[in-house]
Amino acid sequence: MKANGTEGNLALRRNVTQSSTYGLWFAEKAVDGNPGLVKSWSACSSTTNQTDPWWRLDLRDTYRVTRVIITNINECCAERINGAEIRIGNSLENNGNNNPICAVISSIPAGVSSTYICNNMDGQYVNLIIPGHLRILTLCEVEIYGEGPCLKQTFVKMKLKSSLSLSEAATRVQLLTQLESALAGRGISNVTLRWSQLPKQEVMWKEAAPGE
Structure with a gap:
């Protein structure tokens, strides 16, 4: 597999979706370039309270992902992110939530951006999912860095x-x-x-x- 080049934040204004939406906390707000440290409601995404909430980004091509940066909410409920899985791959099986795991987020302090190294994982889709009942997935910014798009001949x-x-x-x-x-x-x-x-x-x- 060959990578064509290196870009900046691959996530910026890409196509995204999430399992549910709380109020005006749309999925797109996690990739708008605004970390949401002020007025989180206008700059962060959030699902409703549900089982296994997830958020997915489509890179449109396969990229070799080196790292993912997650910015947590700067207000209440920073612990909501605990246990979230970052998954990367090319499959849409189970909405992309069966792809290989890059990292599991143990915790991120309120208003802090944490970096997760993905060791050049290849994939078109980047998912975040919190397994469990009655969970809420809130993301104020998701950044993805890597190389691509990748060309693969088989x-x-x-x-x-x-x-x-x-x-x-x-x-x-x-x-x-x-x-x-x-x-x-x-x-x-x-x-x-x-x-x-x-x-x-x-x-x-x-x-x-x-x-x-």
Whole structure:
């Protein structure tokens, strides 16, 4: 896998979502560049009181994440962040909450920004989730740093049983389209498939049954 370059805060104004929203504490407020140290209600995100609350950011491409910085609320309830998991990966299974863990947040003092090293984890999605019942996830700012987008080339050798002729360009295009759709169904998107070489077709003969 190859990284194209290094950027600043990758999280800034990216597409984000969360499991629920308390009042005007929208998910986007955690990536607006305002740490929310004053008037948290206008600069922080928050879920409602629920089971396993989560927040997810979409980088749109796979990046190699080196570190994540979390800024905690500067008012009451700083302990709400305790136990939050930072997860990074390319899967949207369970809303992305099954991706590998970068770190578990033990605690962050009120109004403080803490850095978590992710050791070059590759992923398109960055999730924060607090496992447990009756929990609230409040984030005043999330910063993500790393390299990318990453380019990944994978070579696949396939054997196909089909009456269609792979010597026809339209058939080859149709097959790649079906493969891309199958990958998207497994949470793997933003991929481009192409033939590294034209497929070879073998003719299989079947003996006719008596009387045919």
